[in-house]
Amino acid sequence: MSDAALPASLAGAPSAPRRRLPLLIRFALLWLALMLGTALLADVIAPYAYTALDLRNRLSPPIGLGGSFLHALGTDELGRDVLSRLIYSIRMSLLIAFGATIIGAVLGTSLGFLAAHFRGLVEQVVLALVDFSASLPFLILALAVLAFFGNSLPLFVALLGLHAWERYARIARGLAISAGAQGYAAAVRQLGASPWRIYGRHVLPNIASTLIVSMTLAFPEIILLESGLSFLGLGVQPPETSLGSMVGYGREYLTRAPWILLSPAAVIVLTTFSVSALGDWLRDRLDPTLSR
């Protein structure tokens, strides 16, 4: 069947040919694959350890600006190889972002289901917590928690996991309530299925596409949050390194050695851009009702 025969959309969206992905999406997928590969193979492909010093080549510029192949992206004040640090930073930042996204999605969805299942007081408590989350900019909340609980990597990931939980909770609650009214959930309940089974096997698959789209929207936000906090010196702590802390460190050498911060900054931008573009595209594909 040709695409022309399909009433693609009444709103007038052009129907892209089905098999060919848009150029932007192909680029985004390629970039994300590159990032994932880098993160997985960090130990293999990094030319140096990320803490290794090379004191004879401090602040050496990258190739193209008079640098040597010894340090392809240059070195920092202590002679640490920028490329190696970049590779390990990508791994750290992606690990944190994946962990936090999953925590947020699981937590938010569970609370949303609880609210939809029990209604009444439970629902009011969840909604009050949602209001609370929405009333404080997350950065402020994170700053308070981080400084006062001290900073360790598991805590940092858990904290970022709280970002956007209220969005999943809202979506999951709303969709679960409407699913309950649609009959299929009532039908399996009549058949004697447990709440676990109803929500896990029947409701969840039906709302999964909406949740996945929300995850692709939250993921870049978490990368931005992590890098922002690390940039302020309140996120990932040395000797560990993340994209944000590299930029924060490189800021001191902005005039003398801008390459220290330019390469991690470019990676942050390209990665968040790719995930956002992918998320927008997925949303148009999977869920035209979720417009934002």
Added chain:
Amino acid sequence: MLRFLATRLLRAAVTVVLVVTFAFVVLRLSGDPAQIIMGADAPPEAVEAFRRAWGLDDPIWMQYLRYFGAIIGGDLGRSMRDGRDAIALVAERIPATLALTIPALLIKLCIGIPAGITAALHRNSPIDRAVMVLAVAGFTVPSFVLGLLLVLVFAVQLGWLPSGGQESWRHAVLPILTLGIGGAAVLARFTRSAMLEVLGQPYIRTASAKGVPWRAVVWGHALPNAAIPTVTIIGFMVGSLIAGAVVVESVFSWPGVGRLLVVAVANRDLAVVQCVLLLVAGTMVTANLVVDLLYGALDPRLRSQARGA
């Protein structure tokens, strides 16, 4: 309408109580402030005296009640660092922050909304594509990267503007631009999707079909309806006038509330952090409340029905 108002007020109050409780729990139970302020090797008697002076040796519920009472009385304690009144300390930073965030808000509104509307009205045209690419780029470039790039170009390379500090209006240009560009992108994206959703509604088609000129359809039917969701995000932007510049103030060494917060957090200065938290929550809750009231004014449907939670 009255019931709608009452529900919203109640929810706002509950939210404020939750924020206060949160501040108390996080800031008090997370560690021993006395030990941290005094240092690990302080003599035990000194730590004990400090605890007594700040009431840190009372049962926790008593501390909580006292804390609540003090906040209602407008007393947020003194900075544990230099003993100055925390509210005064925060209040004197507010003008500096507003000097950045209010002009930035104007930039966001003046660029973001027209760009979003234009893009939606010319959907899939080159203008639309350009606006969307810029909008996504503006959203994905973190403010500290944008700020540092602006410094690199306009301060380091061209030498037109200073890179940090607060001596003259010229020092404010780069931070305002950094805040404004990012926010304008978010607003443009949001306005465009709100507008597109409205343009796809049947009443727009009806209006066009019965011969209303397109200009009148846009001004009379599309824009008022698209304004409703857009007001929400503008309300959020107004609510974050105080808290929205934490990172940018740090990039440009601008002595506003955000810088104060970052320094206070690093020093574990409980009173100051609490004060900023409550101030930010208060502004956000107020802004949300105003948005809800505006909703009532903009959307006649809400006036007639009491909205369920």
